Amino acid sequence: MTARQSKRRHARTTEAQSWRATEIDPQGQGTPSSELETGILVAHYGVAVDIRLASGEVRSVKVRRRSGHVVGDRVEVVGERLHRLARDTELRRRDAMGRTHVVAANLDVLGIVVAAVPASPSGFVDRALISARAANIEPFLVINKADLPATQELVARVRETWIDGPGGLDIPVFVVCATRSDTPELTSGLQALRSFFANRPAQPRRAAFVGTSGVGKSSLVNTLLPELALPVGDINSYSGLGRHTTTTATLHSLPDGGELIDTPGFRDFGLVDISVPQLAAFFPGFSELIEHRGPCRFNDCRHDAEPDCTIKAAVAEGRLAPARWQRYRELLAELRPS
Structure with a gap:
């Protein structure tokens, strides 16, 4: 090994050690209790995360790019050091390349969003339902773009396939239009969805939406949280698929109660650790x-x-x-x- 190669290896090792030093392990041992704070991970930017502390303050903390932290994690923070607490639930998926991704942590419910255009791939809803139920997360269905003529046919098909008759699922179904609110028919579904998240008088629900790109997931989040103004993509006229618009997972408190995690869209939902x-x-x-x-x-x-x-x-x-x-x-x- 040349002197230059040895110097480069030492630099890489020092950099890796500096990243590792930003995480607490074990749980604050040797740390004065006055310095340790608890919080929720509310945004993930790859090499940094935002933590909403119990005081309400939001603090940015550096992490390794593959640290394993995801939005929804409960954490302990000491300065720039971070320790993840045990998760109650986690939603995982496997992509088309066989790679495993944790989508979100500590969810109560999972909203599976579909629309008449673009149509979700075959088996997407089944995979999401299985993953949610196996993870002890309550699933529900959201049929978006209620203003499109083809939506009524989709509603009938969804109810026939998953809800009605023997073997039907006892899960909520919300028919909504995320971009229009000019008629009572189009607003009633959104109001019912808000009430579902608030879950009064019981504990508010933490939710996430999963859906293939283009079904209006970001538009739906914008309607529920208008101050976010997330970018919304058009449908590709050549492929008929949606363009990805959400690139960073984030957690937000809903005005009427409950929390919502916005996650990047994806076109597949492979089963992970399902026997x-x-x-x-x-x-x-x-x-x-x-x-x-x-x-x-x-x-x-x-x-x-x-x-x-x-x-x-x-x-x-x-x-x-x-x-x-x-x-x-x-x-x-x-x-x-x-």
């Missing part, structure tokens, strides 16, 4: 069907080739759409070892 038994248990509608019709013959039934399966019987009797079972089998094939 085959969990898929069988959490696939939308299966547990409701089994509760309605009785259990399968085998406790560990995978609803595939096993005999006396409640789910297969429901398909044969027309109580579950064959497309829903086929969608489940496609996800099952993804999770099983090749």
